C-alpha cells in the first residue's frame with residue numbers, strides 16, 4: 521500500500537521556476553509540496569547567466585536573498601554584454617550607463633549547480649514547504665477534483681487540488697496534458713562546456729555573445745565564472761540545425777580550435793568535464809499554459825527568450841504569477857478554469873511584448889551584413905551606443921529596432 525499525501529498545491533520541479541513558486545506561496549502563508557526527482561545540489565545544463573529579471577523577482581520575494589547572493593562566493597557580478605558581430609567587430613554594452621563596480625550589480629553569473637542549490641536552501645528554511653527530493657513523478661491521473669500523482673520511489677502517492685508543473689524543458693506533464701509538443705522552429709538545442717584557462721576574459725565579467733556566421737541566428741558564448749573557469753557553449757534553433765545538418769559539438773570544437781578569434785584564447789584552456797546538451801523551448805509563440813487544475817511554469821511553459829536564450833528570469837516570473845493565482849484559488853476555494861486561466865493572461869501580459877520583440881530580433885540577426893552595420897555604426901556613434909544600452913531597461917527603445925526606418929536612418933547617419 522502506497523503512502524498517500526493530500527495537499528492543496530503540489531509543485532513538480534525545484535529548479536528556479538518551482539522553487540520560487542513555493543517561496544512566494546510560503547510568503548503568502550500557503551503550504552505546498554515541492555517535489556524533485558534530483559537530490560540537490562544537482563547540475564542543470566545552462567549558460568549560468570542570471571539577468572536583471574532574476575534580481576528583480578528575488579527582490580520582490582525578499583531583498584535579503586539578493587544580499588546573501590551578492591556576498592556568496594558562488595557568484596560573480598556581471599556588468600554587461602560584449603556582442604561580437606559576424607565581422608568580428610566588438611560592441612561592449614554595459615547593463616547600465618556609467619556603472620560603478622562598488623554598487624549592487626544588475627546581473628550575476630553562477631553555476632546552476634550552486635545557484636539552484638542556493639534557492640533550494642532558501643526553500644529548506646520554510647516550514648510551510650514540504651520539500652521532497654530524489655523522487656520522480658511518473659504518473660498523473662485526474663481524480664476527485666484534483667490530480668493524483670505517483671512517484672517512482674518511496675511508494676509515494678500525492679493527491680493535490682492544484683498541480684504546478686515546473687518540471688523543465690522535458691516536462692512529461694506538459695507533453696501529456698498541456699498539449700505542448702516540440703516544434704523545431706520554436707525550439708533550440710544548446711551545448712555547454714566548462715573550461716579552465718580561457719585567456720582575456722573581461723575584467724568586469726561582461727558576458728560574450730559571439731555571432732559567428734555558421735551559428736546564426738544562434739550564437740557562441742563565453743561567460744566568466746567565479747572560480748576562474750568559463751562557461752562556453754553554443755545554441756541554435758533546432759530546425760536550422762536539421763536543415764544545415766550541423767553537429768553542434770563538432771562545430772563548437774572546430775571554432776575553438778581553428779577560428780582566429782578563439783584559437784589563441786583557448787590555446788592553454790582545459791576542458792573540465794564532458795560537453796553536455798539540453799533543449800531550450802522558446803517563447804516565440806503563445807501557448808495555452810494552464811488547464812484543468814494545473815499551471816505550467818518556466819521551461820514547461822516554453823518561456824525562454826528567443827533572442828538571448830534567457831529562461832531563468834522568465835521561469836521565476838511565471839512562478840511568481842502562478843503563486844498569485846494559487847492564492848486566489850485558495851482564498852475563493854475555487855480551482856476552476858475561470859480563475860486558473862487568468863494565469864495565461866497575466867503571464868503573457870507581463871512577458872509577451874518582450875518575447876515577441878526578441879523573436880523579431882532573432883530573425884534580424886540572421887542577416888550578417890545588417891548585424892555588422894549596426895555594430896560598426898554603434899562603435900562610432902555615441903547616441904546609438906547609448907540607445908542600445910537603454911534597450912536593457914526600456915522596452916520602447918528595443919521596439920525601435922523592429923522598424924526598417926531605424927536601419928535606414930542608421931545607414932545614412934554618421
Ligand SMILES: Cc1cc2nc3c(=O)[nH]c(=O)nc-3n(C[C@H](O)[C@H](O)[C@H](O)COP(=O)(O)OP(=O)(O)OC[C@H]3O[C@@H](n4cnc5c(N)ncnc54)[C@H](O)[C@@H]3O)c2cc1C
Pocket residue numbers: 532533534535536537538555556557558564565566567568569570571655656657658686687688689691692709710711712753755797798799800817818819820824829830831832833835
Ligand atoms: C545550453 C543552455 C544554456 C542556457 N543558458 C541560459 C542562461 O545563461 N541564462 C538563462 O537565464 N537561461 C539559460 N538557459 C535556460 C534555462 O536553463 C532554463 O530556462 C531554466 O533552467 C528554466 O528553469 P525551470 O525551473 O523552468 O526548469 P529546470 O531548471 O529545468 O528545473 C526543472 C526541475 O524539474 C525536475 N523534474 C523534471 N521532471 C521531473 C519529474 N517527473 N518528477 C520530479 N522532478 C522532475 C528536474 O530535476 C529539475 O530540477 C539555458 C538553457 C540551455 C539548455
